[in-house]
Amino acid sequence: MAMIRIELENDRRRLPMYLAAAGVIAIVAALYGIDRQVGLLHVLNFDAVRQYTGSILQDSASTVAAEAGHGNAEAGDRSASVTQSADAPLPMTVAIESAPVSQGRSQPRVTRPAVATATVVAQSPAESAASTPVTWWQTAQRMSRRLPRGTTVTRHVSHADGTFRLEGTSLSNQHDGLRQSVGMLHDLGLQPTLTFWRAGTSASTPSFAIQGFAGSDAPRTPPQRASMHVDALVHLAQDHARTAGLLRLSTLRPTHETWSPGNTRVEQGLSAVGDRSQVAAFGMALASESQVRLTSFSTESIEGGLLRVTASIDVLLGKEPSR
Amino acid sequence: MFGSGSKYCTGVHITDDAVYAVQMSRRRKTISLSACARVDLPDPYQLPERLAEDVDRAALAAALRQLAVAGVECQRPYFGLGGTSSFVKRRFLIPNSRTETREQLMWEARQSLEDDYDDFVLDVLQTSRYGFVVAARREVLELYGVLCRQAKIGKPGFDMIPFALVNALEGGGAARDEGSDLLVQLEAAQGRVVLMRDGEFEAEAVWDWEDEGTAVSAARIDLLRSYVEGLLDTGQGTEAADRVWLASVQALDAGEHLAGLGRSITPLDPFAQLRRRTSADEALEAMPGGGAALAVAAGLAFRGLADV
Known part of the structure; x- marks a missing residue:
């Protein structure tokens, strides 16, 4: 066993720059003072010294800038790859009623990383023992199955308060079927509204949106915790x-909201990419998580038959979080 | 002393109610305990929040100056970081590539911290099983620098408190390369348990006590046991640690209630294998809790000596 040696030096990298600058300034000041008092350095062109020291400072500054730029470029490359894929056009949509097998053929497989969970902070057994109702989430995920065959769903948003929204495209000759499906949802008491529109040219496939209220058994308030780690x-x-097994994880900055005197609601969003089964597993895990509440869950079809999932979770803190 | 070639480092552990300091020296490969002291703080002190307050920082600086009166010199002080000033995150390793693992961990840290990335100083610890991202708030490190200038002591170095505990176990010669070790360090306002497996750091649990007392109550024991059991949970039940080490005064008090969590429960003595100056030995004898109370400070001093 060896000693743990991490380096948490705050100003180690800055020190040489400061020392160099301070040293050069001291030398210049000394030379200037000597020159004024005893005239020893009349032969030395002070402008040349100033230019020389300036070039030293400029060189060292540009070196630091170049190093920083290199680091930024590296980080930029990586973030660019994430952003590019996120903003890429959506050449394919997922046909909701097509057989999963046919989707699977054209769908590149997302490599699953090694399955293991790791939390540095241990949870109290009491926290993990409680179960969370997930019926609302399961109901929301099944909603698209009620639409007629051939309808294409491109976006599906469901919230813990029971509201949902389905967006997609549907040929004109299928609109009657879509209306009938929405009528069935109405009979089930889901208060659906159906909207059609046509984006771009008249030749494009009409789009539709259905929104409604499916009811919810999700907790009305976030789980409360006395404190929470960063x-x-x-x-x-x-x-x-x-x-x-999701990839391209991207986290959003958490939002803090005063819930009641002394309590702060913290909400954290995360988006990732995966296939249908991976997204479903992720959603189920979050919905049944007892330490936090799943507040919204949306999926959007992207390239290669994959889905981009965006989820938000929240928690209620008894005191202001540290970040 | 001129020509002696001895190197000195002082570990400084600031708890809720006191400052513990351990000064060690190293000459060639021999490490000695030069001095140790405890200075009580006038009011309960919560780090790092109160470092930002001028009045509170002045009080702490006064306590640090008291260390010199007690014979502890702080030319190279090392401070332990915990609480909201820092964090340790456990992540996965990329097999057979320490460089790629480091890059991956730093990239994840950048993703996680987003706009706050530049506010943190980061490093990575890799064991045979996991990679850990270690981060400390730059602002807090700077405040420690201000504190040291106020106290007229040397420029500070830093380590994480859980790592200091691991280093204390290693420096005391009690570390083993096989089995599980549990380090229990309890303070008035906070508890901490560190799990080591096969001689390597594996996980840490930190929590705030739910009550505001200082005594080891039944509720505190229950909470401590729940966190320990959480750390030792294998997914198929809770295993007992091979060795439990008590690393603070309150941990010593709680020791008798931890039966069943470890096959052996022992106070951690980080100075077991060190030579000691007579004055340091006397100070240690008079110290409430003995070596266990100084475990974090000793681990910090061991870490600092590794740099000189």
Whole structure:
């Protein structure tokens, strides 16, 4: 066993720059003073010294800038790859009623990372023992199956308060079937509204949106905790995403909202990419998580038959979080 | 002393109610305990929040100056980081590539911290099983620098408190390369348990006590046991640690209630294998809790000596 030696030096990298600058300034000041008092350095062109020291400072500054630029470029490359795929056009949509087998043929397989969860902060057994109702989430996920065959759903949003929204495209000759499906949803008491529109040219496939209220058995308030570690929410969501095998994880900045005197509601969003089964596993894990509440869950079809999932979880803190 | 070639480092552990300091020296490969002291703080002190307050920082600086009166010099102080000033995150390893693992961990840290990335100083710890991202708030490190200038002591170095505990076990010669070790360090306002497996750091649990007392109550024991059981949970039940080490005064008090969590429960003595100056030995004898109370400070001093 060896001693743990991490380096947490705050100003180690800055020190040489400061020392160099201070040293050069001291030398210049000394030379200037000597020159003024005893005239020893009349032969030395002070402008040349100033230019020389300026070039030293400029060189060292540009070196630091170049190093920083290199690091930024590296990070930029990586983030660019994430952003590019996120903003890429959506050449394919997922046919909701087509057989999963046919989707699977054209769908590149997302490699699953090793399945393991790791949390540095242990949870109290009492916290993990409680179960969370997931019926609302399961109902929402089944909603698209009620639409007629051939309808294409491109976006599906469901919230813990029971509201949902389905967006997609449907040929004109299928609109009657779509209306009938919405009528059935109405009979079930889901208060659906159906909207059609045509984007772009008249030749494009008409789009539709259905929104309604499916009811919810999700907790009305977030789980309350006395305190929470920095990034605990991100940590939890990322662990579930990795366990499900999702890739291209991207976290959003958490939002803080005063819930009641002394209580702060913290909400954390996360998006990732995966196939249908991976997204479903991720959603189920979050919906049944007892430490946090799943507040919204949306899927959007992207290239290669994959889905981009965006989820938000929240928690109620008894005191202001540290970040 | 001129020509002696001895190197010194002082570990400084600031708890809720006191400052513990351990000064060690190293000459060639021999490490000695030069001095140790405890200075009580006038009011309960919560780090790092109160470092930002001028009045509170001045009080802490005064306590640090008291260390010199007690014979502890702080030319190279090392401070332990915990609480909201820092975090340790456990992540996965990329097999057979320490470089790629480091890059991956740093990239994840950047993703996680987003706009706050530049506010943190980061490093990575890799064991045979996991990678850990270690981060500390730059602002807090700077505040420690201000504190040291106020106290007229040397420039600070830093380590994470859980790592200091691991280093204390290693420096005391009690570390083993096989089995599981559990380090229990309890303070008035907070508890901490560190799990080591096969001689390597594996996980840490930190929590705030739910009550505001200082005594080891039944509720505190229950909470402690729940966190320990959480750390030792294998997914198929809770295993007992091979060795439990008590690393603070309150942990010593709680020791008798931890039966069943470990096959052996022992106070951690980080100075077991060190030579000691007579004055340091006397100070240690008079110290409430003995070596266990100084475990974090000793681990910090061991870490600092590794750099000189």
